[in-house]
Amino acid sequence: MKKIDILKKLRSSKLRPTKQRVEIAKFLFEREKTFHFTVESLNKLLIKKSTSKIALATIYNTVHAFKTAGHLSEVEVRGNKTYFDTNVSNHHHFYDSENSELIDIDANEIVIQKIPKAPNGKKIKNVEVFINLKN
Amino acid sequence: MKKIDILKKLRSSKLRPTKQRVEIAKFLFEREKTFHFTVESLNKLLIKKSTSKIALATIYNTVHAFKTAGHLSEVEVRGNKTYFDTNVSNHHHFYDSENSELIDIDANEIVIQKIPKAPNGKKIKNVEVFINLKN
DNA sequence: ATCTAGTTTATAATTATTCTAAAGTGAAAA
DNA sequence: TTTTCACTTTAGAATAATTATAAACTAGAT
Incomplete structure (x- = not known):
């Protein structure tokens, strides 16, 4: 998925394409295979990958915005964490x-x-x- | 389910039949239909039904002991609470x-x-x- | 009746998530 | 381009579910 598509995806979801959201979106959607993650794991991966630190609350907000917009689905499994899935x-x-x-x-x-x-x-x-x- | 069966069920699970456990077990298993509950809802119901107050931690401990013993099953659904089911x-x-x-x-x-x-x-x-x- | 390991309890700690309020920033309008 | 302002981000506080702790209690063996 190209950057322009990321921006389109954000705009079409009424998400203003801020630096943080673009970074999260690129990390989530610029990949071949389906990606399963928890907010915790995503946060850890973003700390490694990204230059700027993104607040945990922003990750929660953005992931939920993507979910509401239909770009992520939520999968409930045994245990107490919530998983998300880029396969919608x-x-x-x-x-x-x-x-x-x-x-x-x-x-x-x-x-x-x-x-x-x-x-x-x-x-x-x-x-x-x-x-x-x-x- | 009769009281004697409750005691048998507890003993067979290596759960010492204490007052609290008997009370919880009777509440859970002395019923015709399957019972679905969360620890929170069970606690509220026990406060109403039972004469003596049972500590929340005891409910957690006992429910998990029953689960481990195979007398309850755990059902995961969307949301953050854990449901239990008397249908195993x-x-x-x-x-x-x-x-x-x-x-x-x-x-x-x-x-x-x-x-x-x-x-x-x-x-x-x-x-x-x-x-x-x-x- | 006594003893001991298992149990209950209130409370503290932990973990995931949401809230808050102040500081920051896209992007529309001037 | 500059201003403006609603939308965002952020750190940290708050909340909610669950687990851990440690002292007091108790079932059941001796």
Whole structure:
């Protein structure tokens, strides 16, 4: 992803392209593969990569702004930290609790044959499958 | 579930049946239907129900002891609280984020036709399906 | 009845996250 | 281009869930 696309992505999300946001966006989206991270891990990586220090609160704000804008998805796994995923398409996950690692599973790699109806007046928003791993 | 079974359950789990543990166990397991709760909600309910006050730390300790002993299962949902479930059989969940409510889905109500292989030397521990609801 | 390891308790500590308020900065308008 | 101001960033405080601590208590073996 080129810089111009980063700026477009920010602007289209009504995020003013500030220095910090551009830096975070480049770090998150200028990569080939899906990237899974927690705010904590992202902060550590940004401290190493980036010249200027970015406040933790800014990382929280920006990551949540990207999530609201649909550029990141949130993945809940066992444990107390919140994971984010640069893959925002409908997909599933392996979760390896040995090393707290998430691995994407393409939506078409899992086929569900039978599914119950949503209860009383509710509708199904989406279906998430977690395949928990062991050694 | 009768009191004698509560005591058996505690002893078989190497949990000494203290007053507090018996009270918590009775509250959790002497019921017909599956019970979903957080430590916070359990604490509030116990304050109402129980004559003696039970320390929050004791509730944490006891709930985790029951979990380790296999009498409770832990369910992770979006949000920052940890839910527990008195249904310890293999099953799935509806999650209604509107009112943070979990609803059990029997294992045989969901049939998965196709599933990917576990990566590199890993094995599949279990598969959890979450059906997220909306109005 | 006594003793001891396991338990409960109040409180402190920790961890992830959000809030706050002051200082800084894009970018629209002059 | 300069001014202006709403939006941002920042450090640090506040909050919330959970875990650790250490002293007082208790179940159950002796």
